[in-house]
Amino acid sequence: MTYSNEVMDHFMNPRNVGEIEDASGVGTVGNAKCGDIMKVYLKIEDGVVKDAKFKTFGCGAAIATSSMATELVKEKTIQDALSITNKTVMEALHGLPAVKVHCSCLAEEALHAALWDYAQKNDIVIEGLNPPK
Ligand code: FES
Numbered sequence: 497m498t499y500s501n502e503v504m505d506h507f508m509n510p511r512n513v514g515e516i517e518d519a520s521g522v523g524t525v526g527n528a529k530c531g532d533i534m535k536v537y538l539k540i541e542d543g544v545v546k547d548a549k550f551k552t553f554g555c556g557a558a559i560a561t562s563s564m565a566t567e568l569v570k571e572k573t574i575q576d577a578l579s580i581t582n583k584t585v586m587e588a589l590h591g592l593p594a595v596k597v598h599c600s601c602l603a604e605e606a607l608h609a610a611l612w613d614y615a616q617k618n619d620i621v622i623e624g625l626n627p628p629k
């Protein structure tokens with residue numbers, strides 16, 4: 497199994513590790529296939545994601561995808577943040593080995609769960625966003 501340079505870089509030097517204390521939204525998801533857990537914190541101001549951090553208890557691919565997802569979501573509007581999928585994250589990482597594709601789902605799900613939490617806290621509806629599973 498070979499990983500792209502981008503995956504190795506984001507695994508060895510993950511960006512945005514940590515918590516945001518006054519986060520606007522927090523999403524925690526688990527991967528039923530492997531038991532790994534990912535938590536994403538978003539700081540949203542005026543409808544734009546100003547900061548993103550994560551904590552992941554998981555494999556290298558889960559850490560690399562959390563790192564990339566939190567990088568990609570910064571400075572995005574809520575609608576653009578919502579359109580970030582596991583495919584977007586994988587493309588930005590120049591691919592993942594087939595057996596590791598499911599790990600990238602965690603990043604998408606955690607991002608969406610954090611947006612859902614934000615919407616709940618502010619009593620708003622984000623079009624196209626479904627409640628976390
Ligand atoms: Fe494997 Fe989503 S967790 S497909």
Ligand code: FES
Pocket residue numbers: 527530531532554555556557558598599602
């Ligand atoms: Fe669990 Fe990758 S093996 S997220």
